[in-house]
Amino acid sequence: MRIAxxxxxxxxxxxxxxxxxxxxxxxxxxxxxxxxxxxxxxxxTAAGRTDTGVHATAQVVHFDTEAVRDENAWVRGTNACANxxxxxxxxxxxxxxxxxxxxxxxxxxxxxxxxxxxxxAILRNRVGWFHRPLDVERMREGAKALVGEHDFSAFxxxxxxxxxxxxxxxxxxxxxxxxxxxxxxxxxxxxxxMIRNLVGSLVYVGAGREDPEWIGTxxxxxxxxLAAPTFSAAxxxxxxxxxxxxxxxxxxxxxxxxxFRLPPT
Numbered sequence: 001m002r003i004a005x006x007x008x009x010x011x012x013x014x015x016x017x018x019x020x021x022x023x024x025x026x027x028x029x030x031x032x033x034x035x036x037x038x039x040x041x042x043x044x045t046a047a048g049r050t051d052t053g054v055h056a057t058a059q060v061v062h063f064d065t066e067a068v069r070d071e072n073a074w075v076r077g078t079n080a081c082a083n084x085x086x087x088x089x090x091x092x093x094x095x096x097x098x099x100x101x102x103x104x105x106x107x108x109x110x111x112x113x114x115x116x117x118x119x120x121a122i123l124r125n126r127v128g129w130f131h132r133p134l135d136v137e138r139m140r141e142g143a144k145a146l147v148g149e150h151d152f153s154a155f156x157x158x159x160x161x162x163x164x165x166x167x168x169x170x171x172x173x174x175x176x177x178x179x180x181x182x183x184x185x186x187x188x189x190x191x192x193x194m195i196r197n198l199v200g201s202l203v204y205v206g207a208g209r210e211d212p213e214w215i216g217t218x219x220x221x222x223x224x225x226l227a228a229p230t231f232s233a234a235x236x237x238x239x240x241x242x243x244x245x246x247x248x249x250x251x252x253x254x255x256x257x258x259x260f261r262l263p264p265t
Contacts, residue, residue: 157193
């Protein structure tokens with residue numbers, strides 16, 4: 001039987017998604033909790049491999065097992081064995097051809113940025129931070145160059161293992177609510193550090209350091225050295241994974257506080 005799970009987790013408690021020799025990854029913790037509950041080894045596959053410090057409000061995973069449990073039991077039992085910074089929100093039996101990663105039609109990430117002269121204390125692991133005023137309209141103008149299928153080499157992390165730098169970005173949204181600027185990126189997939197590099201370069205535009213046209217120039221250059229530094233992981237959230245409705249993947253709960261909540265994508 002193949003089971004899909006919906007997860008949320010606080011990325012600051014883990015060293016990224018992928019399993020590590022020190023067992024500090026989200027994958028390590030979840031597999032351990034599942035194995036303790038089901039009393040059998042379980043290997044999971046995720047929709048996206050988030051980096052150290054990156055959060056998820058809508059991660060999707062799947063696994064195969066012969067253990068028989070009720071849908072609610074997979075939630076309650078796994079959570080009883082899991083780190084409190086990781087929670088299973090729902091479980092759902094899926095067809096054998098469902099794959100959390102390869103069946104995904106798109107992934108959506110949101111980056112929350114505190115735009116304020118003083119760095120955050122309570123929210124220090126929840127938001128990025130930039131101290132100078134940002135012009136949202138300038139950033140929106142620059143972001144237009146990102147939409148579509150492009151070579152994103154200029155925004156690709158040095159340790160990226162993807163075979164191709166080509167990605168199809170379907171949407172880039174930038175909204176402000178009080179002193180929080182929220183960036184939304186939806187694409188078929190993302191390169192390593194791609195979103196954090198995009199945010200860094202858009203912030204350069206918003207702060208007036210570069211013109212909006214600079215984003216398109218960076219794209220054409222394919223040169224990571226010309227773009228802005230990588231932004232902090234603290235403000236980045238995997239917030240949606242889209243699948244064919246035929247798979248029947250449940251919806252996720254609304255998690256972010258009112259001050260962070262923006263119209264749905």
